Amino acid sequence: MTTTEPRTYPFSEADRLNLDPFYARLRESEPLSRIQLPFGESAWLATRYEDAKVVLGDPRFSRAASVGRDEPRLRERRQAMGILAMDPPDHTRLRKLVAKAFTARRVERLRPRAQEIADELADGMLREGAPADLVEDFALPLPIAVICELLGVPFEDRADFRVWSDAFLSTTKLTPEQAEDYIGRMHDYMAGLIDRRRQEPGDDLMSAMISARDDEDRLTEQELVQLAAGILVAGHETTATQIPNFVYVLLTHPERLAELRADPDLVPAAVEELLRYVPLGVASAFPRYALEDVELGGVTVRAGDPVLVSLSSANRDEAVYQDPDQLDLLRSEASHIGFGHGPHHCLGAQLARLELQVALRTLLTRLPGLRFADSEADLRWKTGMLVRGPLYMPISWDDQGANREEDRL
Template identity: 45%
Template sequence: MIEPTDLDEAGDRSTPPLINDIRAPGPVARARMLSGDVGYAVTRAAEAQHVLCDPAFSSAATFLPRTPAEPQEPVGSSRVLFEMDPPEHTRLRRAVAQAFNRRRVEAMRPGIAEVVDGLLDEMAADGAPADLVRALCAPLPLTDICELLGVPREDRDSFRGWAEAIMALRGHSPQEIDRARAAIQRYFVELVAARRAEPADDLVSELLTVRDREEPITGPELVRLAITLLIAGHGPTMNQLARSVYALLTRPEMYAALHRDPDLVATAVEELLRTVPSVPVGTPRLALRDVEVGGVPIPAGSTVAVSALAANHDPALFTDPEVTDLGRTDNKHLTFGHGPHFCIGAQLARTEMRTALAALVRRFPDLRLAVPPEAVQWRTDSLFHGPLELPVTW
């Protein structure tokens, strides 16, 4: 069986031959999931897009206590967005989509740049060496999403701990995860009540207006939307930024190329999203009926996981997929997903990464790892994969 951890190691170690080994059995292969269940891994782009768009594959059913071929009752009503299916998912996603459209995110760009510059000012003042995860990669997306939601500064450290516990695969007990879920829910229940009494210039207040005037969204659903945005707006970007900088610093010529030509940053971000995704294997789906993908029969009740990492190296979609080309322009990677669950915060994540990398290469042209690459410790207890710490010097 192919362990999903093999896919993760391929991303961390940048070993395309391993990716090719995983794809060798075909676009869909039997695989053992982290849960221990045997399911199917999808490793080619066309088949990945099929699974991510086909309603025969359910996100919501995956999160039931037991996973029958057909859900016995409507699911998702107590779930966050990535644990839902249409039409419930569509209704709630529509309510929040405007907050992350291109125009809204573009208006946030000066504020994001200000946050980045402030964090880098502190890093420079503290001096080398520094942990780039603590100095930049973690606080940047957390600050931005908390600003968007209207969460006060003094509460943000707690939010980071809660979000990491909720998304943990290992390292946290079920009781710790339940406590984190309860704590974050209590917080947002109180925040929603406060904003209903006294609206502010933030997304929670805006969503309350939508709830009251346009869409039939309940108060608990509004709380869960806020939880979704916190988790999805923090963990993936934190790890993606750290993984990307690690990839650049282990190939210093790439980092130097960005310093010489800052115009490369936009395409470089897309290429790093393609080659070192922070979510190498996406949230599994459950097959609700017998279905065929890539010529492989998948029985009802089977768990199916899409490997963005492998699909992003599909030669049918990318020229020379094993080559990291910072100037690649035709880059239809699947790191943000595809179909109904395409990452709602993709534009914000792109803006954060572009702003952070542009500032790093401008202000720290001599940035380099402060430890050997193999000494960097990787996060293995979460759906989001990245360095636990990234020691750098300059």
């Protein structure tokens, strides 16, 4: 199966949440293969779990080396990646500024507030009655409200920054000019918010970052603006996409849904399995560049070569997971790498876990009989974006939703 010419990548158009079976063929016979994305230089693609962890965690592979290179990418435009294009120690310096806000212990303190927000949203859906749009009525406002409170961003501004956020994830949805304009607006908005917070500091993450900038000189003004914007976007976009993704998978796997309904205490394990199972990205991104020759996946990656990692493929590796294409809520094998691995492991992983757990438990207990409002065909899916998921997901439920406080878990 080995080829000398780079294959066109992605291998196929994104089909709902189905992972292209070609990844399995690559894992078996060509775990490191040459690919060509629509823009940028050709690259290697790592598809196996262990190889993925090496590329993501080994200091012989660098994100910072992408600066100044024609980085392989899905979209024409190049944009400043900030912390996402850094290696230690610069990456460590910025990450430490916000890491304390995302520790498991501090995030767990947010659970009562996240549950309160989720219940308020469920109350609204029950009050209005079915059908409801799971995306607009629940999946988006939940993580937006939580990250706004944590970061110190006015929730009432959400309509603006939701639109601007598309620029960070758009491949073809926006023109390069629109994307540049939206990113500029987001950064201008953040700069203005930072100026206001300087005059009136609060007990929030943005105020802490401003203090680190002004009092300790630990980051530049540009880094402060980019970091705040990045946290706001990353803090709601992927979770807001994964909530309807997870519900879609469960509704199309009725046996697993029945297990979860019978035992809601399985929700944390179900979240981990769904994070492994759902291929969130339409393709791989953020290449690492080899700083020296590295033997990987049976080939020699030469110094200077970019390597992309397919997290979705690694999470379906037959060498690691038994029946990897099956959804198994009781799975006990190795941890998934849905949040990445190594220095760039998702900073907000614990917050995302909490929100996803709260979301699933609330939907299953407050909306009994949760189902597609009519049929799966009524869903509209995102296009032209780096992530896949429903854009519109009409849902229904049994007439007697769990309104009473004692009905809530």
